[in-house]
Amino acid sequence: MNSTKETIKKAAINLFYKKSYFATAMSNIALDSSIRKASIYHHYASKEDILYDILMTTMKELTIYIETCLEGVENIENRMRAAVRAHVKFHCDRQKEVLISDSELRGLTANNYKSFVAQRDAYEKIFQDMIIQGMDQGYFAAGDAKVISYAILTMCTAVAHWFNPKGRLSGNQISNIYEELVVTRLLRESLPLHSFENSVLEEE
Amino acid sequence: MNSTKETIKKAAINLFYKKSYFATAMSNIALDSSIRKASIYHHYASKEDILYDILMTTMKELTIYIETCLEGVENIENRMRAAVRAHVKFHCDRQKEVLISDSELRGLTANNYKSFVAQRDAYEKIFQDMIIQGMDQGYFAAGDAKVISYAILTMCTAVAHWFNPKGRLSGNQISNIYEELVVTRLLRESLPLHSFENSVLEEE
DNA sequence: AAAAATCTACCGTACGGTAGGTAGGCATTT
DNA sequence: AAATGCCTACCTACCGTACGGTAGATTTTT
Known part of the structure; x- marks a missing residue:
């Protein structure tokens, strides 16, 4: 370019x-x-054209990046891990662009808005499909798949809101933490069924 | 008024x-x-004055609401449950205002910005303190308290981004789901310490 | 010399905000 | 009880500025 x-x-x-x-x-x-x-x-051509270029390019690059990171990864849990890592890493590395993508959609006129949202929906579907598949196959804890997808995606996206490139943690470290949070906490059964109940944790 | x-x-x-x-x-x-x-x-007095009124009033009402919901709740897990419920409910009920609070801070000049952020920080500290306390006392799984606070707060706040008042789920239903997600999944140990390890869940 | 890239100068419009006035309610003064 | 003054709430008309965008000349690159 x-x-x-x-x-x-x-x-x-x-x-x-x-x-x-x-x-x-x-x-x-x-x-x-x-x-x-x-x-x-x-x-x-116009001010909006600049915005559209920023939004669309970022969303396409994010999609390509996540697809690259998922290539060859087989196991559904590992796929989810890779996806979360990639999503969070991208949101640290490209903080400004993704924040614009998050809050400036109202600057787009109808047609541009539609194509951007289509691109974004396609991206989000990658996550939703993985979560549904993982639940169906019993690898992830059961639950409202739609809501859990939103919860995971918004949580990972919001990293861009608080990440500080000069802060205590690097993008990679945050990716690691989120990978664990999402896969071993949010998506995995809390306790092996029927044993232990809440005994250990509810004293007092 | x-x-x-x-x-x-x-x-x-x-x-x-x-x-x-x-x-x-x-x-x-x-x-x-x-x-x-x-x-x-x-x-x-000015356009900004309207914005400031909206932002500040909303943040103060949110703080009062959560404090009311926490009143008399003793157990740290129940306090966390009440806090998440209240936060999510408020973000469904007052969707427009909280979205403005999330994305229009750049419309504030230095002094107004400072007092709003102080108010917001005070609010977020309620959550952070609970999480740190719960971890210290062993009721919540160990982890990076700062990051986990951000993860929880941003996840719950983002409900305002996708909640649809005419959608499948009511604000109360979503609050219930999030309460469970946060307290029994995100914050609770996945497995009773030292036993089971990951055996059950990592087949394949 | 053609094409691409950049410039100066300008256009019409819409913005946030202000000046200054009016209508009516409600005390206080005469 | 009539007259006066003041206050709130709103109005019409306008100001200076800055906006997104364009026309057309000029410079740079190929």
Whole structure:
């Protein structure tokens, strides 16, 4: 891709992230790209076009990334582990873009909105299918598959809201923690059926 | 509170929710309130002032609600259950306001931002303290308390992103599911220590 | 010399907010 | 009880600014 176009896109990502889409002016993007405002229109048809490019590209890259990470992984539990790791890692590495994807959809007009949501739904279906399959086959604890899918996906997505690249934990460390949380806690039966009940944990 | 002020606030909530804060014009709010634009300034000093009112009031009401729900509940597990229930219920009942609270903070100038974040941090500390206490006393499974707090809070907060008042599940039903997910899955030891290991669940 | 990339200069519009006025209710003064 | 002054709540009309986008000339690259 054209390098100027990339510069514009990166400036837009930073501004949309910091100030939001509607609070960002084309002149802001131009200034941060060291270019005149009118020149942006040589690369993008409109302001919305920049937003759409950011959203769609990010969602497609996320899908490709997760598919790559799932390649060759057989066991359903391991597939789920790989998917959670990949999702969380991506949301740490691409924090700004995914936050924009999460909160600036209202900047899209009907057609663009539709195609983005279709792309996102396809992505989320990867998780939902795995969870349903794992439950059906008895590898994951039974439960409301839809709600549990939402719970897992939103929890993993929200990492982008609090992750700090300069913080105590790296993206990889957080991925590890979430992999465990999701697979060995959220999805696995708490106790081997019928034994122990709640005995150990409910004293007092 | 003055009824006109409430009308303005409600119109603003709907518009900020549907179109975002920056994409909403004072004239939009005026139109939806059946009032002239200038009259809004009799009740609110500025557009930001409306946003601040919405954000701050919602966060204070959430805090009061959760404190009420925790009153008299003794056992740490039951306290956690009550807290999760309350949080999720509030996020279903007050969907629009909490979504605004989640995504429109960039509309606040420094001072307003600071006081809102202080209020929000105080609220989140209620959860964090419970989780740390539960872990220290051995009622909850050990783990990175900070990360687990974030995981739980963001997961429960995100219910507002997908909850549909006309959908299959009511706010109460979702609260029930989340209460179980958080307390008996996320926070409870998967297996009684030292026995069983992962034997039962890792066949294949 | 053609094409691509960028520029200056500008357009119409809509924004947040203000100036200043009016209508009516309700005390206080005469 | 009539007149006065003040207050709340709202209005019309407007201001300065900044927005997204365009026209068309100019420069740079191929």
